[in-house]
Ligand SMILES: Nc1ncnc2c1ncn2[C@@H]1O[C@H](COP(=O)(O)OP(=O)(O)O)[C@@H](O)[C@H]1O
Ligand SMILES: [Mg+2]
């Protein structure tokens with residue numbers, strides 16, 4: 001499958017970009033690393049054409065929301081390509097490895113200090129989005145890039161303008177789950193510890209556990225991302 | 239390929255009761271391919287791009303997710319298809335749009351520098 005996609009696209013010129021590598025594949029499409037004639041690195045996010053037509057109205061949100069945001073912590077929308085057989089977005093390329101790659105390829109163990117740094121920076125990005133009315137809805141380890149202390153959030157495929165149907169607290173729940181991946185990087189499982197929940201297994205203070213429980217809606221959640229930020233900074237500073 | 243579904247994607251909230259058997263695994267099919275091929279020739283330099291932060295529509299109130307379809311809809315000068323309000327590009331042909339600021343509440347175009355939407359009164363940044 002990959003081999004096929006690779007031989008089909010790598011080295012090919014799409015619009016004014018030349019494709020270098022395949023960097024990711026999801027349900028809705030494929031992401032390529034590419035460069036322009038003046039050597040600017042970009043990501044081409046190609047949609048499966050059928051999927052795009054089926055979801056055209058939904059896909060508009062990714063384009064409109066990215067068009068309305070401008071911040072170095074999220075990729076800019078640089079263009080839209082519609083050539084025969086290739087429909088996709090051109091996105092600013094962001095450096096870094098995804099947290100998923102760091103965890104499961106590099107087997108990186110995140111120190112408390114790193115968790116504090118990544119957590120507070122990611123919360124800063126969520127704050128920027130929420131203050132602009134955007135709920136991301138897909139804050140997961142493959143969508144967060146980390147590069148020498150810089151954190152970037154990508155993949156606005158599920159992002160929406162927040163309203164009753166799309167409340168901001170969806171992002172708190174994903175944030176809680178995301179943070180747990182970082183905490184588990186230093187957890188050594190013993191065979192017998194299977195099936196216990198994180199609040200039994202992890203060595204966290206009661207306050208820290210309560211914070212995560214509130215994010216994950218095991219307890220009534222926070223009112224705003226500003227509250228989430230204040231509590232996180234207080235409880236996880238090291 | 240269509241048989242792969244990303245189980246964790248698109249769910250509104252995460253389950254809060256998982257433990258090591260969940261967080262120590264990288265996930266099933268759905269996530270299997272993400273980050274593929276990223277090991278070589280990719281990234282790991284400091285990002286040197288610096289962007290100025292612009293004024294943005296600041297709106298924490300309920301906003302509609304209905305595609306805004308009113309008299310303000312822009313028609314692409316190149317291919318004549320309708321461009322969703324707020325998009326920097328025509329989603330049909332890719333033509334760049336000069337976006338004028340618009341109200342995220344009702345979709346009305348905003349005159350340059352406007353502090354409030356003239357149509358619904360929503361505060362602009
Ligand atoms: N702007 C970007 N810069 C660098 N890498 C990116 C960028 N956008 C996406 N990627 C990489 O491509 C992968 C898939 O892109 P994503 O937008 O998440 O698409 P999908 O909807 O298929 O998950 C991401 O997990 C990330 O590794
Ligand atoms: Mg993704």
Ligand SMILES: [Zn+2]
Nearest residue numbers: 314317328331
């Ligand atoms: Zn057009």
Ligand SMILES: [Zn+2]
Nearest residue numbers: 341344355358
């Ligand atoms: Zn208005």
